[in-house]
Amino acid sequence: MSNNMSTKIINSPGSPSLLGMAGVVALTLLSGVAVIAGIWKMLVISWVAFAAMAGAIPFGIRAAREANPTGLVWGYGLASGAMITSAAVFLLPQAIGLDPRIGGFGVAAGILVGFGSHVLGHRLAHVNAAFDNTAVQLSAHALSAGVIIGLIYGSMPELGLLLGLAIVSHKGPAGYAAARRLASAGRSPSVILLPAAGIGLAGIPSALVQLPTSPAINAAIFGFAAGIFLHVAMDFLPRCEVGGEVGEVARLSDKAHHQLDRLRLHAVLSTSLGVVVVFLTWLAIGA
Numbered sequence: 001m002s003n004n005m006s007t008k009i010i011n012s013p014g015s016p017s018l019l020g021m022a023g024v025v026a027l028t029l030l031s032g033v034a035v036i037a038g039i040w041k042m043l044v045i046s047w048v049a050f051a052a053m054a055g056a057i058p059f060g061i062r063a064a065r066e067a068n069p070t071g072l073v074w075g076y077g078l079a080s081g082a083m084i085t086s087a088a089v090f091l092l093p094q095a096i097g098l099d100p101r102i103g104g105f106g107v108a109a110g111i112l113v114g115f116g117s118h119v120l121g122h123r124l125a126h127v128n129a130a131f132d133n134t135a136v137q138l139s140a141h142a143l144s145a146g147v148i149i150g151l152i153y154g155s156m157p158e159l160g161l162l163l164g165l166a167i168v169s170h171k172g173p174a175g176y177a178a179a180r181r182l183a184s185a186g187r188s189p190s191v192i193l194l195p196a197a198g199i200g201l202a203g204i205p206s207a208l209v210q211l212p213t214s215p216a217i218n219a220a221i222f223g224f225a226a227g228i229f230l231h232v233a234m235d236f237l238p239r240c241e242v243g244g245e246v247g248e249v250a251r252l253s254d255k256a257h258h259q260l261d262r263l264r265l266h267a268v269l270s271t272s273l274g275v276v277v278v279f280l281t282w283l284a285i286g287a
Helices: 003-011 018-037 040-055 057-063 070-098 100-127 133-155 161-184 189-207 215-236 245-250 257-285
Strands: none
Touching: 018 040, 018 189, 040 057, 040 133, 040 161, 040 189, 057 070, 057 161, 057 189, 070 100, 070 161, 070 215, 070 257, 100 133, 100 215, 133 161, 133 189, 133 215, 161 189, 161 215, 161 257
8 A cells, every 4th residue: 555545544534423423412411411410520520531532532633643652651651540549549448448348349340340341342343343443442441430430429429529530531541542543544533422422421320320328339339440440540551562552653663672661661650640640639629
């Protein structure tokens, strides 16, 4: 394939996705339900998650024409650090404090279910060619995360916004990476609008569910949430290896160890900064 043809494919990544547009419409309708029900925190988290992922699409499209992985490493690192800190500080103590054993089983279940949903997303994409692998995985993560966030805020509405916002901090980097991948393959990145809306699509209805106020049930919810988000956070850790996504963006060879070492330093710095940001925000607002 010639360079001109390759450039044409990247610059023309397909027509707008009907699934993506449907996701936006559905989120808008559910936002009316959230306003009527007064679940304002879930509404804010839903739209922040949508704006972060959708807003990253143009940057991902532009990155498809470049070979600079530093931005990708920093995006993944910041999001991963913020999510690990939030799960460890805001979710785990709640789960263990309510019931140590049930909370612990919830954490284990969350990690395993998170891993299983990741594998299932790959499988669905391979079984049916109509599914886009990127869209399936992102949608599965977003919907499951939305259900959990909705249950958390529905059970404990007194929780601050910091927890929810830190949990969805990975939406920007995820949207950036997915848009870059889709644009490079000549597909429409607008399909990402569906998983961008996924937090709200699942979170708003689940926030309306009234669960029994039982310490055991709440421990299971918080533990499961901690496990899910720890899995996602670890999945987002920027791995600077040949054959990985970062290496693919940089078009690295087996001999480019010096470039990999430089990127690993960026990975450590960005992840550490994600931790510090959550800590400073917690100090500032007293969450």
